Amino acid sequence: MDETRKEGRYHRIISQLEGLLTKTDSPVARMATIAAVLSHKFDYFFWCGFYFVEGDKLIVGPYQGPLACQVLQGTGVCLASVTQNQSIVVPDVHQFSGHIACDSRSNSEIVVPVRSEGGKILAVLDVDSAEFASFGETDRIYLEAIAAMVYKNQ
Ligand code: SME
8 A cells, every 4th residue: 555545544543543532541442442443444454453561471452353362472573562662563574583473374564562651561552464564654653643542641
């Protein structure tokens, strides 16, 4: 998808979420809503969802897509995002040392931290694509903005 079209779509999604996420401040309800909207608006979002940070493990939260690993520990892109305290874009998951393949059809991935309003990482938002190199700077910027909506005003 070209960047201009992608940006327009993210803008519309963020406006829609701004309306939807006023109903409750429940993080789980907000995550479920975000996962549903993202996966229905981007047809190449093969898996889209959240993992909660619990000690040195990540525990699956609301998601859309094929069955995912319930617990991530030791390696993986999601854990790397937490330990490196930043978003990670992976154009080819087969080249990422320690990548955890919950589903072998995944070929590229982006993980962005979900932070409290104080900046602590409480979860991650993970999106997988069956295509290579689906994600870039545009996705990072807008998915970080969307991730910031989960714990907003709490
Ligand atoms: N690929 C992730 C695991 C989660 S699944 O993609 C849903 C990782 O390497 O952490």
